[in-house]
Amino acid sequence: MTDVLVVEPALLVREMITKALQDAGLRVTEAASAEAALGAVEVASRPPEVLVSAIALDIGGIDGPALAAALRRRWPGLGVVYLAEHPGDLAEDVLDPREHCLMKPFEPARLARLVCGLARPAPTRPG
Numbered sequence: 001m002t003d004v005l006v007v008e009p010a011l012l013v014r015e016m017i018t019k020a021l022q023d024a025g026l027r028v029t030e031a032a033s034a035e036a037a038l039g040a041v042e043v044a045s046r047p048p049e050v051l052v053s054a055i056a057l058d059i060g061g062i063d064g065p066a067l068a069a070a071l072r073r074r075w076p077g078l079g080v081v082y083l084a085e086h087p088g089d090l091a092e093d094v095l096d097p098r099e100h101c102l103m104k105p106f107e108p109a110r111l112a113r114l115v116c117g118l119a120r121p122a123p124t125r126p127g
Helices: 011-023 034-043 064-074 108-118
Strands: 003-007 027-031 050-054 079-084 099-103
Touching: 003 011, 003 034, 003 064, 011 027, 011 050, 011 108, 027 034, 034 064, 050 064, 050 108, 064 079, 079 108, 099 108
Parallel strands: 003 027, 003 050, 050 079, 079 099
Antiparallel strands: none
16 A cells, blocks of 8 residues: 655645545545654654645745655655645746646545556565
8 A cells, every 4th residue: 555645734635635545545644744744754654655745834944845855865766746826836847757746726536646656566576
């Protein structure tokens, strides 16, 4: 099962994202801030395979791209879906192949498809 870390300050948006991803068969850890997200990954039994994060997070603190960079230092293969509120929040040309930017509002099913596409395939067992 794919582990996803959702970081979104708005409770209702975070709950909608979590439900959509759980309905898609993903295991979700939620956080309202970058600080809470960093704390959650420290106590998690498994690292996240995908980060879903708002671009704007903590006022005066770490934002979504900085959070992703911090997590990628530890898990370089981490997939990321950034959630943007305004066009131009994050230039598409700065994203690598394992990153996507989705404008709010978005369809939950579209987010779930993006996250599933970024999830690492399960290793196959020799047979």
